[in-house]
Amino acid sequence: MLRDTNLAKDIIDNDNPQYSLDGKIEPMFYNEGNFPVKIFGFTVKPGGQFNAGFVNSKTFGTVDISFLAAEEPNNIKKIICVYGTYREQKNC
Template identity: 40%
Template sequence: MSHLIDYIKVYLFGYQTTVHAHTIKQTEDNYSLEGKIAPRFHNEGETDVIILNITVKPGEMFNCSANTFFMQGNINIIMSDDRDKNKLVCIYNSLQEKKDC
């Protein structure tokens, strides 16, 4: 039911989605997905990354989304101790109220 309310807000009350990127360089025990829409993780580093017990090799992507729905909860992201070789980028959308011009 809450997702229906979100759709009503988007279409009737002037909301829009915006895209964001967040770079992660070290292990995150509780990376928050709260409010993210369609989060995708891109391993742009030189080392393997483990997300939800799945190994994501350099150059690979991990899709953690339920398209068009706001995510909730946290996930564990495990990276090597070498921060200089780690680079995981989370691309996601969020809902923003449109501003009048």
């Protein structure tokens, strides 16, 4: 059965020990920064991605996101989480 969904994204630019996945459909993290980041204990290199969901399923819980570089002017902290959300069904 197909369900209507919306495409959404979050931009993460700081450490977040409890980033919420609640209600996100197939969340995928992309490292758009210029140094590695740990997501749920996995190291994601610049340009890399991490799939935190399951096909056709809502995800619940949290993941720890930790940037692995010292604070320097040229460092870019940027993780993009792309996910779906179900559209509300309107009753006529």
